[in-house]
Amino acid sequence: VPAASWRRGHVRNMARRYVCVLALAAVLLLVFATVSRSKGLRGREHQQTSRIPSQFSKEERVAMKEKLKGAIQIPTVSFSQEEYNTSALAEFGEYIRKVFPTVFSTSFIQHETVGNYSHLFTVQGSDASLQPYMLLAHFDVVPAPTEGWEVPPFSGLEREGFIHGRGTLDNKNSVMAILHALELLLIRNYIPRRSFFISLGHDEEVSGMNGAQKISALLQARGVQLAFIVDEGSFILDGFLPNSKKPFAMISVSEKGAINLRLQVNMTPGHSAAPPKETSIGIIAAAVSRLEQTPMPNMFGSGPLETAVQQLASEFPFPVNIVLSNLWLFGPLVSRLMERNYIMNALVRTTMALTMFNAGVKVNVIPPVAQATINLRIHPAQTVQEVLEFVKNVVADDRVQFHVLNAFDPLPISPFDDQALGYQLLRQTIQSVFPEVSIVTPGICISNTDSRHFTNLTTDIYRFNPVNLHPESFKSIHGINEKISVQGYETQMKFIFEFIQNADTDEQPVPHLHEL
Numbered sequence: 001v002p003a004a005s006w007r008r009g010h011v012r013n014m015a016r017r018y019v020c021v022l023a024l025a026a027v028l029l030l031v032f033a034t035v036s037r038s039k040g041l042r043g044r045e046h047q048q049t050s051r052i053p054s055q056f057s058k059e060e061r062v063a064m065k066e067k068l069k070g071a072i073q074i075p076t077v078s079f080s081q082e083e084y085n086t087s088a089l090a091e092f093g094e095y096i097r098k099v100f101p102t103v104f105s106t107s108f109i110q111h112e113t114v115g116n117y118s119h120l121f122t123v124q125g126s127d128a129s130l131q132p133y134m135l136l137a138h139f140d141v142v143p144a145p146t147e148g149w150e151v152p153p154f155s156g157l158e159r160e161g162f163i164h165g166r167g168t169l170d171n172k173n174s175v176m177a178i179l180h181a182l183e184l185l186l187i188r189n190y191i192p193r194r195s196f197f198i199s200l201g202h203d204e205e206v207s208g209m210n211g212a213q214k215i216s217a218l219l220q221a222r223g224v225q226l227a228f229i230v231d232e233g234s235f236i237l238d239g240f241l242p243n244s245k246k247p248f249a250m251i252s253v254s255e256k257g258a259i260n261l262r263l264q265v266n267m268t269p270g271h272s273a274a275p276p277k278e279t280s281i282g283i284i285a286a287a288v289s290r291l292e293q294t295p296m297p298n299m300f301g302s303g304p305l306e307t308a309v310q311q312l313a314s315e316f317p318f319p320v321n322i323v324l325s326n327l328w329l330f331g332p333l334v335s336r337l338m339e340r341n342y343i344m345n346a347l348v349r350t351t352m353a354l355t356m357f358n359a360g361v362k363v364n365v366i367p368p369v370a371q372a373t374i375n376l377r378i379h380p381a382q383t384v385q386e387v388l389e390f391v392k393n394v395v396a397d398d399r400v401q402f403h404v405l406n407a408f409d410p411l412p413i414s415p416f417d418d419q420a421l422g423y424q425l426l427r428q429t430i431q432s433v434f435p436e437v438s439i440v441t442p443g444i445c446i447s448n449t450d451s452r453h454f455t456n457l458t459t460d461i462y463r464f465n466p467v468n469l470h471p472e473s474f475k476s477i478h479g480i481n482e483k484i485s486v487q488g489y490e491t492q493m494k495f496i497f498e499f500i501q502n503a504d505t506d507e508q509p510v511p512h513l514h515e516l
């Protein structure tokens with residue numbers, strides 16, 4: 001065979017061998033990658049690799065509302081840190097075991113009772129490299145005297161498309177929606193990639209010290225750190241903006257602080273027929289009247305609320321949209337306008353509410369003691385100490401004693417930038433489940449939540465329930481005629497059903513350092 005032709009044949013053979021070796025290497029690589037993933041993801045081959053659609057049968061939807069009604073009918077009332085309905089709390093624990101059997105019997109879900117009545121679920125994901133998160137809710141409720149209610153507050157009656165009762169918005173709706181969403185996911189063979197915890201508190205309305213606080217301490221002792229927490233504390237706000245019909249979602253990235261402050265005046269008792277110039281009741285009444293006439297300073301000017309107002313500017317016609325987009329110039333005007341509305345006012349300043357008044361022993365006896373209890377909610381730009389100084393300066397009467405019953409500073413601001421995993425997952429799920437909601441803003445929770453007990457486990461705490469809230473519904477929270485629409489509850493459950501799956505993303509949270 002001529003040398004040149006031999007050489008050409010030899011090169012061709014070598015090339016063929018190289019191609020075969022490369023192809024074999026590629027196949028081996030592919031097989032190795034598949035095997036290592038399946039090994040690392042623990043039984044993933046049985047797991048749903050595609051998303052589970054959030055579609056529910058008629059029977060499932062009927063069961064959703066019926067199980068919520070059953071929860072409302074259990075009177076899990078908290079009166080004080082020392083006084084709550086223990087038999088109802090125990091009954092509630094039995095109830096969720098009965099109505100969510102799959103949650104309680106799944107091998108990769110651990111259930112623990114903490115503080116006698118709170119519930120902690122650890123849902124083990126298949127990918128241990130993903131940092132876990134927590135869904136937080138509580139099943140205790142504030143008292144509900146029947147006067148003024150259209151239906152008995154613990155009847156759970158359904159009327160005109162609404163389920164009525166104490167806890168339908170605050171916060172049994174979340175407890176039942178979370179557990180029901182998980183139950184339906186499990187029935188559809190869902191195994192999460194990202195682990196998560198579900199913490200259900202039994203004493204949120206009276207401090208959370210025996211429920212959430214103990215769960216937080218338990219998880220801290222186990223070395224748990226959370227990617228983020230989602231708790232109650234804001235809603236999809238519908239009808240809160242003047243001249244705007246569009247609902248928007250506000251995710252509370254901070255929470256006000258609080259002081260429960262008792263003012264007290266002691267006096268020598270005597271016969272009312274020969275009274276002193278002022279009695280203890282008169283002195284205390286004048287002091288609290290001065291406090292009510294002297295609001296705390298308006299703190300509107302920087303922070304998440306300003307971001308929210310600027311993001312909402314586009315919802316308003318000219319020239320309001322120009323005003324709201326230029327707070328550097330119109331901030332003082334906007335803050336004055338906001339404080340005229342009692343809910344907005346709670347967003348821009350520390351609020352004071354005189355909530356209890358105890359005095360007098362008998363109609364013809366000069367009262368030896370008069371007490372007034374004030375509930376203050378501290379704006380994130382202020383501290384407990386600053387507020388106490390302000391109150392003492394306004395009272396300005398040495399006869400009035402001050403007793404701080406309990407107090408805590410405002411919570412740090414959680415991140416809400418593009419890197420904030422929890423915030424972005426909420427946004428993503430809101431836009432998927434509530435396509436009519438085009439604006440998602442950060443905000444401040446004007447009340448308090450159990451999430452304040454978890455600052456040692458994460459810096460990313462978001463307070464948001466995916467439920468449409470109207471101003472009159474806001475009044476029903478701790479008020480009368482609390483109710484949730486059947487559709488609204490179903491959508492809340494659908495949101496959680498999707499959120500849990502959305503959290504299976506490979507995205508990792510970016511560490512966040514709170515600004516001092």
Ligand SMILES: CCCCCCCC/C=C\CCCCCCCC(=O)N[C@@H](CCCCN)C(=O)O
Pocket residue numbers: 170204205206207208232233234235237240250343344347445446447448449474477
């Ligand atoms: C342009 C912005 C418009 C903003 C409107 C904001 C509307 C406010 C929305 C939601 C606020 C209510 C959140 C419901 C959760 C209430 C939780 C609660 O009741 N917590 C108790 C805990 C008590 C703990 C013991 N002291 C409380 O705060 O009293």
Ligand SMILES: [Zn+2]
Pocket residue numbers: 138170171204232
């Ligand atoms: Zn609540």
Ligand SMILES: [Zn+2]
Pocket residue numbers: 142170205478
């Ligand atoms: Zn509440």
